[in-house]
Amino acid sequence: MKPIYFLCTFILLSLFMHLTVEWIVPFCETTSSYWYLSNERKINSDAKVLVLGDSQIVTGVTPQLIAEIEGVTINEVVYLPKPSQQPEGILLESLEVLSKIPKLKKVYVNLSPLNTSKNSVTDANRQLFLSFGSFSLYTITHPLLRKAYFSNLTDLSWKLIIKIFPYFGLSSNINRLVYDPIAQIDVSRRKKEFLYIKESMEKNQGSWVWKFIGDDPNLDEKEEFPHRSSQVLSGKRELSIHLWFEFIRLWKERGVKVVFLRIPFSPKMEKDILATKANLVADEFFQTIKAEVGPKRSVEVLDFKSEFLEDYQYFGDLTHLNQKGRDAFAVILKKALFDHTHSTAQGM
Template sequence: MKTRYFISTLIFLSLFMHLTIEWIIPFCETTSAYWYLAKERHYSEKTKVLVFGDSQIVSGVSPSLVAELEGVSLEEVLYLPKPSEQPEGILNESLELIPNLPNLKKIYVNLSPLNTSKNSITDAHKQLFLAFGNFNGNTILHPLLRRAYFSNLTDISWKVIVEIFPYFGISSNINRYVYDKSTQMDLSQRKEEFLSIKQSMEKEKGSWVWKSIGNDPTLNESEEFPNLNTAILAGRRELSMSIWSECLQVWEKQNLDVVFLRIPFSPKMEKDILQTKADVVGEEFLKTVLVGPHRSKVVVLDFKSVFLNEYQYFADLTHLNQKGRDALSSILKKKLFDYTHSSSEGM
C-alpha cells in the first residue's frame, strides 16, 4: 500500500511539473528561457540551408539575411542557433536532423574562442542540455557526445530525473527567487525578455538582438569590464576540436557546403583576444580545414577585425546590436558576392 501511494505521488508530481513549468519559465534567466522556447522550432523537409551557432549568431545573423544571401525562401532556412551553444550541441543536432533533410545544401555556423576552449560557457552548455536538451540515442551511443554530456553515471541519472521532474532542470533559477534580492527585483525584466524571445521565435525563428526589449542597446566606449580576461579562451579543448572535426565529416558525407563565420566581439574584447592570442586555436583549425580534403566545400569569413573602433555596433561585450547587425549584413553580402564572383571566374 505504501509503495503504491509513493508511486502515485511521484506520478502526480511529474504531471504537475510538466503542466505548470511553462508558468515558471518566463521568470528564468534569459538563456534558460531561450532554450526552453527553442524546443518549439521544427524542421521542414524543404530546408536547403541550416544555421547553427550561439548567441552571436542569434544577435548578429538573421534567417531572412541567410535566405537573401542564398536566394531561397525563408521557409527553406532552418535556423537553430542557441545561446551557449557548443560543438557537441551542433553535432548532436546534425546527426539527428540532417538524415531527414533531403534538400539540404549548405550550413552556416560560427566558430570562436568560446567554442574551441574550456570555459564557463562549456559548463553552461552542459547544464542547459541537461535541463532542456534533446535526449536521444546519439547522446549516449556516439562516443564524443557521450564524453561531452554523460561522462559519468551521475550525469545520465540527472538527465533522466529532469526528464521526469522538469522543475529540477530550473532549480538554480527557482533557488534564486528565494535568496537573491537582485533576481527578485529583476522578475519583470525577465518576463519582458521572455515575451520578446517568444515573439522572435514566432516571427524570426529565434533571431533576436540580445537583451533587446523594444530598443537597441548600445555599448558605451567608456564602460569598464574589470573581469575581462580572455586568457582562458586561449586554451585548447581537445574534445571540442575532435567534435568540430567530426561535424565536418558528417557534413562532408552529405556533400554539404559549409560557411564558417567569425562574428566580431566588441572592440575591447577583440583587443584583449589579440593580446592573449585566444583566436589561435580556431585559426589553426580553420587553416587545417582549408588545406585538407574539405577545402572545396568550406568557406571561412572572418570578421573579427571589422568593428575594432565601432562601439556603437554592440549591445554588450560579446553581442552586436541592431545597428551592428545591419552593418555586418552589408559586409557579409559583399564578401559572399565577391567570393562567388571570384570562384566563378576561376572555373
Template sequence: MKIRYLIISFVFISLFMHLTWEWFIPYCETTSSYWYLSRSRKINTEAKILVLGDSQIVSGISPDFFAEVENVPSEEVLYFPKPSQQPEGILVDSLELIHQLPKLRKVYMNLSPLNTSKNSVTDANRQLFYSFGNLSKESIVHPMVRKAYFPNLTDLSWKIVISVFPYFGLSSNLNRLVYDPAVQADVPRRKQEFLYIQESMEKRQGSWVWKSIGEDPSLQEKEEFPENSSLVLAGKRDLSVSIWSEIVKLWRENNVEVVFLRIPFSPKMEKDILKTNANAVSDEIFKTVMLEPNKKKVAVFDFRSVFLNEYQNFADLTHLNQKGRDAFSLILKKVLFDHTNSPTQGM
C-alpha cells in the first residue's frame, strides 16, 4: 500500500513539474531560455538547407540570408543553432535530422577554438543538454555522443531524473536567485530577453542579435581582454576532433555538402587567439576535412581576420551585433555566391 502511494506521489509531482516548469524559464539566464524555447522549433521535412552551430551563428547570420544565398524559399532553410553548442550536440542534431530531411542538399556549421578545446563552454553544453536536450536513442546508442554526455551510469541516471522531474534541470539557475544579488537585479532584463528570444523563435527560427532587447549592443574598444585569456582554447580535446570527423563522414555518406564557417570574434580576442596559437587545432581540422574523399563535398570559409579593428561590429567579445551582422552579410554573401555558382571549394 505504501509503495502504491509513493508511486502515485511521484507521478503527481512529475506531472506538476511538467505543467509548471515553464513559469520559471523567464528567470533563467539567456542560454537556458534559448535552449528551452528552441524546443518549439518545427522541422520542415521539405528543407534543402540546414544550419547548425552555436550563438555565433544565432547572432551573426539569419535564416533569410541563407535562403537568399542558396536561392530557396525561407521555409526551406532549417535553422537549428543553439548557444554553447559543441560538436557532440551538432552530431546528435545531425543523427536526429538526417532521416527526416530527404531533400537536404547542404548543411552549414561554424567551427572555432571554442568547440575544439576543453573549456567552460564544453561543461555548459553538457548541463544544457541534461536540462533541455532530448533523451533520444541517438544520444545513448552512438558511442561518441554517449562518451561526451553519458560517460557513466550516474550521468545517464541524472538525465533521466531531470526528464521525469524537470525542476532539477533548473536548479543551477534558480538557486542563484535566492542568494546572488547580481542575479536578482538581472531578473527584469532576463524576462525581456525571454520575450525577445520567444519572438525570434516564432518569426525568425531563433535568429537573434545576442543580448539585444531593442537596442544594438556595441563593444567598446576600451573594454579589456586579459592577455593570454585564450590560452585555454589552445588545448586539443581529442573527442571534439573525432566528433567533427564523424559529422563530416555522416553528411558526406548521405550526399550532403558541408560548409564550415569560421565566424570572427572581437578584435582583441582574435589577436590574443593568434598570440596563443589557439587556432591550431581548428586549422588542422579544416585541413583534414578538405582532403580526399571529402574534397568535393566540403568547403571551408575562414573570416577570422575581417574585423580586426572594427569594435563597433560586436555586441561582446564573441558575438556580432546588428551592425556587424549587416557588414558580415555583405562579405559572406559574395564569398558564398561565388562558391555556390562555381566548382571551387573553400577559400
C-alpha cells in the first residue's frame, strides 16, 4: 500500500501546486511575474510580423508601432519578447512558432552587449526558463539549445521537478520574502506590477513601460553609474554568437527578413559601454551580417545606441526607456524604417 499512498500524495501535492501557483506569483519580482503571465499569449496563424527580444523591446517597441510601420493590422503582429531574454530563448521561440505562422514575412529583434556576453542576465535567463519556460522538445533535440539549457542531467531533472511541482520554480522569490527586508517592503508594488503586466498581456500582448504602475518612471540624472562596471559586457559568449547565426539561418531559409535593433541604454551606461569597448562584440556581429548586399538582403541592422546620449528624461532606469522615451524612439524608428522601406539605403 505504501507505493500507492506515496503516489497519491505526490499527485495531490502536484495538483494543489498547479491550482494555487497563480496566488503566489504576484509576490514574485517583476521579471518572474512577466514570464509567468507571458504563457497566456496567443499566436495568430495569419500573422505577418514577429517581434522577439528582451525587456528593451517590451518597454521600447509596441505592437501598434510595428503594425503602423509594416502597414498591417495589430492582429497580424505576434509580440513575444520577455525580460532577460537571451539568444537561446529567441531561437527557441522562433522554432516553436515556425509552423504556426506560415504567412510570416518579417522578424524584429534587439541585440546588445547584454545578449552577446556572459553576464548575470545570462544566468537569470536560464533560471527563468527552468521556472517558467516551455518544456519544448527542441531544448533536447537542438544541439545549441541543449547546450544552453540542459548541459547535464541535473538541469534536465530540475526542469522536470519544477514542471511537476511548480512551487519549486518560485523558491528563490519566496525565500527572499522571508529573509530580505527590501523584498518585504516591495510586496505592495510587486502585486500592483503583476496587475499592470496582466493587463498589458490582455490588451497589448505584453508591451509595457518597465515598472509603470500609473506614473511614468524617471531616471535621476544624478544617479551614478559605477565607473567601468560595463566591463563585464565586453567579453564574447561564443554560444550566444552561434545561437544568433542559427537564428538568422533559420529565418533566411524560409525567406523571412530579420531586422536587428540596437535600442539605447541610458546616457551614463552608454558612455561607460563606449569606454570599456563593450560594444565591440555586437558591432562585429552587425558588420558581419551587414556584409550581404542588395535590395533583397535578408537582414537589416538599425543601430540607435547614440541617439539619447544626453536625454536622461527618456529613461525610467539605467536600461529601459520610459513613456516619453518610447514616444521619442517611435518617431526615430518610424523614420528609419520608412527610409529603409522606400530606399536601398544601408542600415544605420
